[in-house]
Amino acid sequence: xxxxxxxxxxxxxxxxxxxxxxxxxxxxxxxxxxxxxxxxxxxxxxxxxxxxxxxxxxxxxxxxxxxxxxxxxxxxxxxxxxxxxxxxxxxxxxxxxxxxxxxxxx
Amino acid sequence: xxxxxxxxxxxxxxxxxxxxxxxxxxxxxxxxxxxxxxxxxxxxxxxxxxxxxxxxxxxxxxxxxxxxxxxxxxxxxxxxxxxxxxxxxxxxxxxxxxxxxxxxxxxxxxxxxxxxxxxxxxxxxxxxxxxxxxxxxxxxxxxxxxxxxxxxxxxxxxxxxxxxxxxxxxxxxxxxxxxxxxxxxxxxxxxxxxxxxxxxxxxxxxxxxxxxxxxxxxxxxxxxxxxxxxxxxxxxxxxxxxxxxxxxxxxxxxxxxxxxxxxxxxxxxxxxxxxxxxxxxxxxxxxxxxxxxxxxxxxxxxxxxxxxxxxxxxxxxxxxxxx
Numbered sequence: 001x002x003x004x005x006x007x008x009x010x011x012x013x014x015x016x017x018x019x020x021x022x023x024x025x026x027x028x029x030x031x032x033x034x035x036x037x038x039x040x041x042x043x044x045x046x047x048x049x050x051x052x053x054x055x056x057x058x059x060x061x062x063x064x065x066x067x068x069x070x071x072x073x074x075x076x077x078x079x080x081x082x083x084x085x086x087x088x089x090x091x092x093x094x095x096x097x098x099x100x101x102x103x104x105x106x
Numbered sequence: 107x108x109x110x111x112x113x114x115x116x117x118x119x120x121x122x123x124x125x126x127x128x129x130x131x132x133x134x135x136x137x138x139x140x141x142x143x144x145x146x147x148x149x150x151x152x153x154x155x156x157x158x159x160x161x162x163x164x165x166x167x168x169x170x171x172x173x174x175x176x177x178x179x180x181x182x183x184x185x186x187x188x189x190x191x192x193x194x195x196x197x198x199x200x201x202x203x204x205x206x207x208x209x210x211x212x213x214x215x216x217x218x219x220x221x222x223x224x225x226x227x228x229x230x231x232x233x234x235x236x237x238x239x240x241x242x243x244x245x246x247x248x249x250x251x252x253x254x255x256x257x258x259x260x261x262x263x264x265x266x267x268x269x270x271x272x273x274x275x276x277x278x279x280x281x282x283x284x285x286x287x288x289x290x291x292x293x294x295x296x297x298x299x300x301x302x303x304x305x306x307x308x309x310x311x312x313x314x315x316x317x318x319x320x321x322x323x324x325x326x327x328x329x330x331x332x333x334x335x336x337x338x339x340x341x342x343x344x345x346x347x348x349x350x351x352x353x354x355x356x357x358x359x360x361x362x363x364x365x366x367x368x369x370x371x372x373x374x375x376x377x378x379x380x381x382x383x384x385x386x387x388x389x390x391x392x393x394x395x396x397x398x399x400x401x402x403x404x405x406x407x408x409x410x411x412x413x414x415x416x417x418x419x420x421x422x423x424x425x426x427x428x429x
Contacts, residue, residue: 021216022220024219024220099217099220099221099374099375100189100190100191100192100193100221101163101192102163102191102374103113103114103141103159103163103166103191103192104114104115104141104143104159104292105114105115105191105373105374105375106114106115106116106118106119106186106352106373106374106375106376
């Protein structure tokens, strides 16, 4: 039985497939990641990522899902680069992210 | 009075706020609360309350709370950060007797999840304005959300005539267009733009190069530097532009239909690379100064004299806020 949780409780466990991130669910009850609080570190415990080797490959369907505004396959080669940049790196999940501390960010 | 909360670094939050204020202040007083280091450059165009960008976060939070209390706005318009950039609005919105409007520029989904932004906005805001297609990926589906065209700091009929622009750019009689480097963003990013100017001068074989910047970047010679704001006034004489991939630069280049070679700078909350890739093939992403210079020289368009005809979404935004 799950003990009572404070009203503002958020799950601190790590979840995710490629990148670990905070779970932040408000209860472990029914959680598919920690399975009702039974798994301390759901990210570490995942086994389904092993054996998959094509992380960097995306076929054309992947990009078409985002619609024509991305410019892929419409004769605009300059827009077709899907190389990741350092700005994408900033989008990747980092455990322990801190927001609302820098008043000069954007 | 309408109060626009536009805290955050660089030009972006301030410029978007000024775009809205310039339209809104025709019918009512409007004040902008900002801590942009560039605020002094834009002083005079609108009523600005400027906070020191170097003061500690806790002091800024106190100053924001005090400024809102002193202003007693009938309408509080918050740019980008629903809870305030330092979370300082979270505790005061409930009791503030004002219409609350959020301007929803793109937001990092990690931040949206980390502080439950969707729930906060749904509970505290009367209206969410999405200033242009592609910006509303996180909150644009809320019932109170409305998308407008991109907000621009100038409407088409306010652009200076071509002769004036040529004078501002110090163009020689035989020069029709130039490559324009728009050095915005954080002060420590200026160096990159200066290196682009340097590369262009080495590679460009006589192509006129100008760099619009509040402060002259290192390696940008004095004769190439144009200390002018707002840069979009000058785009009619640009055959291609080098800049960042922030909201305003991308929106302004799309409005003028001029090619943009952009570096997507990493930001805590904005996703510049995503914006650039969504820009209908008009933005080429680069990283190194030499790459930027070679790309822009390849993209230069021999443009006919262009009469600006874009629509400024800020006009619709003001109408939406009013009702």
